[in-house]
Amino acid sequence: MTRIVVGVDGSESSVRALEWAVDRASRDGAVVEAVHAWHVPYVASSMGGMPFDVQMLADGARATLDEVVGRVDASGLPEPVVATLREGAAAPALVEASHDADLVVVGSRGHGGFVGLLLGSVSQQVASHARCPVVIIPADADADPDGAPSDS
Structure with missing residues (x-):
């Protein structure tokens, strides 16, 4: 395994996904790429004359x-985590990134959506359309890099 892509959105679920990927990559000597996607909300882009600070959105992303x-200890990796910002929706950005990845890792639930769902829409879309294996880290349980729930 040489490249692991991780979807991050600032949620605790995405932090756990990145931690899992870094742990796995440290065993395999793989590169980890953290991908965060952002876009101008439809309501803002469809309001023609309304001023909207796109640079502010990009800077926030x-x-x-x-x-x-910065929250994840990547000291065991052969090189630092690559932080990639992509403009567009999260699922298509991660599916595109999967084309030259060995593994994609996402949290089961990110920001937004309906809290009661077991899987978020992004994790479902990535699992259905990625070009490589996908690991979905559960929101309510820690998992070790081999996929088994931890004892803690």
Whole structure:
């Protein structure tokens, strides 16, 4: 395994996904790429004359990505986590990133959506359309890099 892509959105679920991926990559000598996607909300882009600060959105997305990557100890990796910001919706961005990845890791629930769902829409779409294996880290349980729930 040489490249693991991780979807991050600032949620605790995405932090756990990145931690899992870093632990797995440290065993395999793989590179970890944390991907955060952002887009101008439809309501804002459809309001023609309404001023909207796109740079502010991009800067906020970069801050979220950097904050998540900064929370994870990647000292066991051969190189630092690659932090990639992509403009667009999260699921298509991760599916695209999967084309040259060995593994995609996502949390089961991110920000937004309906809290009661077992899987979020992004994790469902990535699991259905990625071009490589996908690991979905459960929101309510820690899992070790081999996929088994931890005893803690």
